[in-house]
Amino acid sequence: MSDAEVTVKSATRVNDELLSSLRPPTLAWYLLAFFLGVVVACGLAAFTWQMMNGMYVTGKNRPVMWGFYITGFVFWVGLSHSGTMVSSILRLSRANWRRPILRAAEAMTVFSITVAGLFPLIHLGRNWTFFYMIPYPNQRGLWPNFRSPLLWDMTAITAYIIGSSLFLYLGLLPDLAVVRDRTTGWRHKMYAVLAMGWRGSAHEWSVYHKASTLMAALIIPVAVSVHSIVAWDFAVTVVPGWHSTIFPPYFVIGAILSGVAAVITLMITIRKVFHLEDYLTPLHFDNMGKLLLVISLLWTYAYFVEVQITWYAHEPIEWEVFSFLSSRYTPQLLIMLVGNSLLPIIFLCFKKLRRSIGVMLVVSLWVNVAMFIERFLIIVPTLSHKNMPFAWGSYSPSLVETLVNLGALAGFVLLFILFAKFFPIVAISDVRELDVRKAEVPMGRTRVPSIAEKE
Amino acid sequence: MEILGIFRDIESAAKAVAGLVRVGFTEDQIDSLTSVPYPEGALVRTKQSSWFRWLALTGGLSGALAGFVLVAGTASLYPVQTGDKPIIAIYPTAIICFEVGMLFAIIGTMVGMFLEMGLPALNKRVYDPAVAEGCIGISLTIHGGGRCGALHAGSSD
Numbered sequence A: 001m002s003d004a005e006v007t008v009k010s011a012t013r014v015n016d017e018l019l020s021s022l023r024p025p026t027l028a029w030y031l032l033a034f035f036l037g038v039v040v041a042c043g044l045a046a047f048t049w050q051m052m053n054g055m056y057v058t059g060k061n062r063p064v065m066w067g068f069y070i071t072g073f074v075f076w077v078g079l080s081h082s083g084t085m086v087s088s089i090l091r092l093s094r095a096n097w098r099r100p101i102l103r104a105a106e107a108m109t110v111f112s113i114t115v116a117g118l119f120p121l122i123h124l125g126r127n128w129t130f131f132y133m134i135p136y137p138n139q140r141g142l143w144p145n146f147r148s149p150l151l152w153d154m155t156a157i158t159a160y161i162i163g164s165s166l167f168l169y170l171g172l173l174p175d176l177a178v179v180r181d182r183t184t185g186w187r188h189k190m191y192a193v194l195a196m197g198w199r200g201s202a203h204e205w206s207v208y209h210k211a212s213t214l215m216a217a218l219i220i221p222v223a224v225s226v227h228s229i230v231a232w233d234f235a236v237t238v239v240p241g242w243h244s245t246i247f248p249p250y251f252v253i254g255a256i257l258s259g260v261a262a263v264i265t266l267m268i269t270i271r272k273v274f275h276l277e278d279y280l281t282p283l284h285f286d287n288m289g290k291l292l293l294v295i296s297l298l299w300t301y302a303y304f305v306e307v308q309i310t311w312y313a314h315e316p317i318e319w320e321v322f323s324f325l326s327s328r329y330t331p332q333l334l335i336m337l338v339g340n341s342l343l344p345i346i347f348l349c350f351k352k353l354r355r356s357i358g359v360m361l362v363v364s365l366w367v368n369v370a371m372f373i374e375r376f377l378i379i380v381p382t383l384s385h386k387n388m389p390f391a392w393g394s395y396s397p398s399l400v401e402t403l404v405n406l407g408a409l410a411g412f413v414l415l416f417i418l419f420a421k422f423f424p425i426v427a428i429s430d431v432r433e434l435d436v437r438k439a440e441v442p443m444g445r446t447r448v449p450s451i452a453e454k455e
Numbered sequence B: 001m002e003i004l005g006i007f008r009d010i011e012s013a014a015k016a017v018a019g020l021v022r023v024g025f026t027e028d029q030i031d032s033l034t035s036v037p038y039p040e041g042a043l044v045r046t047k048q049s050s051w052f053r054w055l056a057l058t059g060g061l062s063g064a065l066a067g068f069v070l071v072a073g074t075a076s077l078y079p080v081q082t083g084d085k086p087i088i089a090i091y092p093t094a095i096i097c098f099e100v101g102m103l104f105a106i107i108g109t110m111v112g113m114f115l116e117m118g119l120p121a122l123n124k125r126v127y128d129p130a131v132a133e134g135c136i137g138i139s140l141t142i143h144g145g146g147r148c149g150a151l152h153a154g155s156s157d
Helices: A003-018 A027-053 A068-092 A102-124 A127-133 A149-182 A185-195 A202-235 A247-273 A282-313 A316-328 A330-347 A357-384 A399-422 A428-437 B010-022 B052-077 B090-117 B129-133 B149-156
Strands: A438-443 A446-451 B002-007 B030-033 B136-141
Touching: A003 A428, A003 B129, A027 A399, A068 A102, A068 A149, A068 A202, A068 A247, A068 A357, A068 A399, A102 A127, A102 A149, A102 A247, A102 A399, A127 A149, A149 A185, A149 A202, A149 A428, A149 B090, A149 B129, A202 A247, A202 B030, A202 B052, A202 B090, A247 A282, A247 A357, A282 A316, A282 A330, A282 A357, A316 A330, A316 A357, A330 A357, A428 A438, B002 B010, B010 B030, B010 B136, B052 B090, B129 B136
Parallel strands: none
Antiparallel strands: A438 A446, B002 B136, B030 B136
C-alpha cells in the first residue's frame, strides 16, 4: 500500500468516526428522546396550567416576585455564555487542542440561550401579550420604554441568539459539504442546500478563515454584554445586595464558570456515547480543567470581594440580607461554596485528577448545580429581606415552576441530541486540518511533534 | 471551461500545479479543491485582499444608527418625563446602539463572506465527492475562444 493510499484511507476513517453520530438512531436513542419529550410535555402542561389559572399557581408572592423562573433565566444565560466565548477565544489564540471541542460548545450556546430566552416570557404573566415588547407601529399608542432593563435583555438576547446561531453555522459550513457528499436522498438535498455549493476552493478557504476570525472577535463582546446586561437587571435597582458595581464582572465570571463546566460534561457524554476516545483525549480534559480552575479562582476572588466589603462596611441592611442568606440558606450556601470554589480548586490543581474522566464529570456537574443555587441565592434571599422589615417574606418554588424548569432542562438536552443526530458534533475539517499539518521532526537525538503554521 | 484533476496527496497535487505553471498557465487559472485548508501557497496562491470586512463595518455602523433611531425616536415620540432627567437617556440608548450595531456587524460579516465566496453557487461547477474523503482537486480554467489561456500567456512571454 502506498503512502497516498494511507492518506486517503485515513481521511475516510476520520470522516467515518466523526460522523458516527449521524448513523440511524438506536433503540436507546429513541427511548431517551421519548423520555425527554415526556418531560418537556410536562413542562408545557405546567405552563399551560399557569396561563389558564394565573400567576398565583407559582410560589411568587410579595415581596419575592422573582423566583425559580428568573433563577432559570440567569442560569441558562450563563450557560450559554461560555460555549461561543470559549470557542472564540481558543480560535483567536489558535489553541490547537480546541478543535474537537468547538462544535459541542457552540451548539450548547445556541440551545441554552434559546431556552434562556423563554424564561422572561414565561415569567411575565399574560403571556399572550408578550408582543407588546416588540417595537412596531400599533394602534395602542404605546411603544416599549427602552429605559426598562427588560428591553435591554430582549435586544441583547435576540442579538446573541442570532449571532451565536450564525457562528455555529459558519463553523459547520465545510462539514456540511462533507456530509452532503456522503449522503443520498432527502438528506443529501438538505445538506446540499445548507452547504450552499461549498467546494473548498483556495479562495473559499481564504475568505472563510478571515470571516471566522472576524466573527470570533465580534461575538466575544456580545457575549460579555449579554451577561453584563443580565447583571444590570439587578445592579441598576436600589435593592440591597444587588446594587453593586461588581455585579457585571461577577456575573460574567460565574457564567463562564458554569459554561466551561457544562462543556466538560458534554465532552464526557459525547466521548462515551459516540466512542470518540481518540479525539477527546485526556489532554483536552487536562486543558479544560486548567481553564475551569482559573475561572473558579476568579469566581472565588469576586465572591470574596463582594462579601468582604459587605462585612467590613457593615451597612445595616446589606449585612441583614447576607446574615439572613447565610442563616436561612446555610446548606445551599455551603453546596455553592464547595461546588464553585473548594472542589474545583482542590481537585483541579492535580494533573492526574484533571485527566481523570470520572473526577472531571463529578466536578463539572457539581459546579453547575452550585451555579444554579448561586443564582437562586442572589435572587430569593435578597428579595425576601429588602429595605422594609414589615414587608419581609419568604418563597418556595411551586410544582408548576419546578416542572417548567425541568421541562427546560429536558428541552435543552433534547435539542442537543437532535442536533447531534443531524449534524457533525465534532468539527471534522478542524480536526483533519490538524492531522495534515502535524508531523514529527527530528531534533537532536529525538523526534518532536510539530505543527505547520504560516502567517 | 473548467477541468478538474483529482490527486491523492498534496505532493502530487503540488507537482501538478507546478507543472501547469511551468507550461504557462497563470495562477489565476488554477484552483485547488480540498476538504481541509492548506497554508497559503502550499498548492495555489490566492489574492490576499478581501472586501467583505467593509460590509461588516458598514453593517455595524448602520446597526448602531438604527439602534439610536429606534431608542431616541421612541423616546421623542412617546416622551416619559422623569424628574429633570433627559428624555433621550444616554445609558439605555448606548446599550441598544451597541447590541443592534454588533448584530448588524455579524450579519454583515456573514453576508459579505458569502458574497465574496460567490455562494450560494447557482451554476453547476466542477467538483468530485472524493475531495470530501481527503483527495485534492486541482481545477484549471481555460478561457473560451478556442485557445487556452496558458498558450496565450506562453505566446505573449
